[in-house]
Amino acid sequence: MDEMNKLFYNVIENKRKTLANLKDSIEDTEKDLLTLMLEAGEDTTDTQHRLSDSELRDDLAIFFLAGHDTTSNALSFAIYFLAAHPHIQTKARAEVIEIFGDGDDAVYPTSSQCSQMKYVYMVMKETLRVCPPAPNTSPRKNTENFDLAGTFIPKGSSLTAEIYALHHNPAVWRDPETFDPERFGPGGESELKAGTGLPWLPFANGPRQCIGMNFSLAEQKVVLAMMLRRFTWTLPVDSINKDHIVLGKGMGILSPKDLRVDFIRRF
Ligand code: HEM
Known part of the structure; x- marks a missing residue:
């Protein structure tokens, strides 16, 4: 904890120094989250709502945990499923090449190019269904007795949404253990379920839905487009993940265990 706190306080201090030197020369659209939080603290005359250093540290810690490992594990899972299903990898790469062109130059996807990546997005959504990095929400306590679809929940109970269980429930998803991006295609299972509840919840829902959802997507x-264009990849023959993905034990965040992948450069 001491090490981590030192790291976060150093980040805050360094950012303060950098901002003092660069004052007013950074475009609003180029400002990162910490810059915005520091500026909000400076500008406000409402000292009650100014973020203290320990509050800034807490915010940095949650963005670090909630924002980094979730997305990096989502990408690891996507890379795994693409390795385990070569025909899906080929189809995803074909879409990327159609949008970005082929060649031996690096590409830096723009947001309008990203919105054309329909098939890769289907792969991402199916990845997040089978392996949601946040397998459940943090517990809430209900402040009143209530009836949930015929089940009495007494006041003060601890309630959690089990995202992983929902995504693997055969009453919700057909053949839930099978990885099939077509579920999220036009006229697919997901579209047919629209308006029938919340079958896909990797980012939760409601007022406390993940604040970083669009950023993470x-x-x-961006990462998948760049990787698909540059590499092909397979699982090594002795991979422990050959038959199915083996999950690691994280701090409440789902991750693959010992995932090793063989990458071959396309250029
Ligand atoms: C694949 C990536 C991600 C997944 C699966 C994910 C999942 C979730 C889920 C399920 C929640 C709700 C937790 C609850 O209600 O108990 C949540 C909340 C949150 N997420 Fe994410 N997240 C991801 C990426 C990010 C990123 C990139 C950021 C920040 C840059 C972020 C920041 C947050 C924050 C701050 C909250 C709390 C929001 C609130 O309580 O109002 N997440 N996330």
Whole structure:
């Protein structure tokens, strides 16, 4: 904890120094989250709502945990499923090449190019269904007795949404253990379920839905587009994940265990 706190306080201090030197020369659209939080603290005359250093540290810690490992594990899972299903990898790469062109130059996807990546997005959604990095929400306590679809829930109970169980429930998803991006295609299972509840919940829902959802989806599209264009990949013959993905034990975040992948450069 001491090490982590030191790291976060150093990040805050360094950012303060950098901002003092760069004052007013950074475009609003180029400002990162910490810059915005520091500026909000400076600008406000309402000292009651100014973020203290320990509050800034807490925010950095949650963005670090909630924002980094979730997306990196989502990408690891996507890379795994693409390795385990070569025909899906080929189809995803064909879409990327159609949008970005082929060649031996690096590409830097723009947001309008990302929104054209329909098939890769289907792969991402199916990945997040089978392996949701946040397998459940943090527990809530209900402040009143209530009836949930015929079940009495007494006041003060601890309630959690089990996202992983929902995504693997055969009453919700057909053949839930099978990885099939077509579920999220036009006229697919997901579209047919629209309006019938919340079958797909990797980012939760409601007022406390993941604040970084769109950011994470954009990150995933950018990384997958760049990787699909540059590499092909397979699982090594002795992979422990050969038959199915083996999950690791994280701090409440789902991750693959010992995932090793053989990458071959396309250029
Ligand atoms: C694949 C990536 C991600 C997944 C699966 C994910 C999942 C979730 C889920 C399920 C929640 C709700 C937790 C609950 O209600 O107990 C949540 C909340 C949150 N997420 Fe994410 N997240 C991801 C990426 C990110 C990123 C990139 C950021 C920040 C840059 C982020 C920041 C947050 C924060 C701050 C909350 C709390 C929001 C609130 O309580 O109002 N997440 N996330």
